[in-house]
Amino acid sequence: MLTDQLTSAALGVLLHAAGTAPGLHVPRPWRAEVDGHLVDLYLDDEPATPDVVARVRRIATGAAVFNLRCAAASLSFDSWVSLYPYPHDPGLAARILVEPTGLPDRELQQLYTAILSRDIVRPATPPDAQLRRMLARAAAIEDAQLTWLPVDSLAVVVTNGAEPADQIRAGIALERVLLTATAHDVRADCLNHTLIRFGERTGTDRR
Structure with a gap:
């Protein structure tokens, strides 16, 4: 494991990306602590x-975790995530290790570009x-699974369990789905936690 610290510039990129994740109508619920190349979200x-x-709050934190991973890939870092539970530290929701690599995840790099273009108004398709x-x-x-509903273009992200770690994982999957839609120029909006509407304008979190 690396023992040196992330540069302030790299850390700024990571935390800015995490902070742009959809808030799901709650104030930012997490805070970050950094030690070397470990980023802990509490x-x-x-x-x-x-x-x-x-x-x-856990779902929103999961979305931030995924954005941070995308930003890490944009910096040619690889990343590994571990989730609840941490019996010695109950407030710790997710721990992300980022390390330089010669083979960053190309798909995460592309999805980071989608984060940067999130404010572009997309056609209702x-x-x-x-x-x-x-x-x-x-x-x-x-x-996770994306289950399509028989109403318009609605889908819901579903995990196999309902424990705190599963809820963080739902947020990670939710954000990956949202950014994948954005990367293909289809707008997607969170309507209610893990419920997504694709291809229509709404007054909720925009993608």
Whole structure:
């Protein structure tokens, strides 16, 4: 493991990307602590948070984790993530190790470009069958499923469990799906936690 510190410039890129993840209508719930090439994201008031709010906060933190990984790839870093539980440190939600590599994840690099273009207004065009398969693959990469609903172009991100780590993972998968849609010039909006509408303008978090 590397023992030197991330440069301030690199750290700025990582944390800025994490901070642009969809907030899901809650204030930024996480804070970061950095030690060498470890970036820890904390949710400090978890025990006092109502379950429904805690779930949303964890999902939003998962989205930040994914954005941070994309930013790391843009800097030619590889990244590894571990999630809850940390019995010795209950507030620690996710730990991300970033290290220089000669083979950064090209797909994450492309999705970082989608983060940078998130404010572009995209046409109200629903995803075709090919893009739906790509979006389903994006969720599957993060151990989740994208389930399409029989209403307009609505889909929901689903994980296999409901533990805190599963909720973080749902946020990671959610953001990968959102950025994949953005990368293919289809707008996608979070309507309610893990519910996504593709190809239509709404007043919610824009992608």
